[in-house]
Amino acid sequence: MNTEELITRIREAALLEGEFTLRSGKTSRYYLDKYLFETDPVILREVGRRLAERVRGFEDVTRVAGAELGGIPLVVSVSLELGIPSLLIRNQKKDYGTAKQFEGRLEAGDRIVLLEDVATTGGQALEAARLLRDECDAEVLAVIAILDREEGARENLEGAGFVFDALFERADMRMD
Numbered sequence: 001m002n003t004e005e006l007i008t009r010i011r012e013a014a015l016l017e018g019e020f021t022l023r024s025g026k027t028s029r030y031y032l033d034k035y036l037f038e039t040d041p042v043i044l045r046e047v048g049r050r051l052a053e054r055v056r057g058f059e060d061v062t063r064v065a066g067a068e069l070g071g072i073p074l075v076v077s078v079s080l081e082l083g084i085p086s087l088l089i090r091n092q093k094k095d096y097g098t099a100k101q102f103e104g105r106l107e108a109g110d111r112i113v114l115l116e117d118v119a120t121t122g123g124q125a126l127e128a129a130r131l132l133r134d135e136c137d138a139e140v141l142a143v144i145a146i147l148d149r150e151e152g153a154r155e156n157l158e159g160a161g162f163v164f165d166a167l168f169e170r171a172d173m174r175m176d
């Protein structure tokens with residue numbers, strides 16, 4: 001699938017117009033409902049392939065990580081594409097059973113690429129990346145998003161010392 005076709009499919013499946021409150025508390029006239037494209041197998045497969053291509057650009061990646069909920073289909077898809085294990089990040093630790101926040105194997109020194117669906121301020125990705133780097137002694141090689149809404153994510157992530165990349169930017173999705 002070529003890039004223009006993918007953009008058209010994502011827009012048609014998932015781009016909503018209205019009045020939306022975002023995770024950051026900002027309001028927006030546009031919302032990319034990631035679940036509307038992540039649950040479409042044709043789009044998910046293509047997005048997974050493209051994310052996998054970016055992940056291949058980093059050496060010796062031991063794990064692809066993604067946060068609940070939207071990041072989960074992405075890491076599963078990329079993990080299957082590359083044969084690299086995934087790491088699933090909960091928003092909060094469970095308070096029973098294994099009481100974990102990170103599901104899957106995670107070891108000090110793991111070289112991780114963190115996948116994000118939509119990056120707005122980068123807050124969600126930053127939280128996860130910091131936890132992995134600062135509390136788990138993992139190396140976060142990069143944060144790769146599908147869409148950078150260009151509302152501070154790059155500045156915030158790079159300012160905290162992380163490499164940031166995205167398949168698409170706001171203008172590509174014609175969200176202006």
Ligand SMILES: O=P(O)(O)OC[C@H]1O[C@H](OP(=O)(O)OP(=O)(O)O)[C@H](O)[C@@H]1O
Pocket residue numbers: 023024034067068069070071116117118119120121122123124125153
């Ligand atoms: O860059 P930010 O300002 O942090 O905003 C973007 C984040 O917010 C949304 O997640 P949401 O809270 O909808 O979580 P979900 O994946 O659990 O649905 C989106 O999927 C990103 O993860």
Ligand SMILES: O=C(O)c1cc(=O)[nH]c(=O)[nH]1
Pocket residue numbers: 021022023024030031032033034118119120121
């Ligand atoms: O910033 C957000 O919360 C956000 C923006 C967007 O376009 N899509 C989404 O799922 N979350």
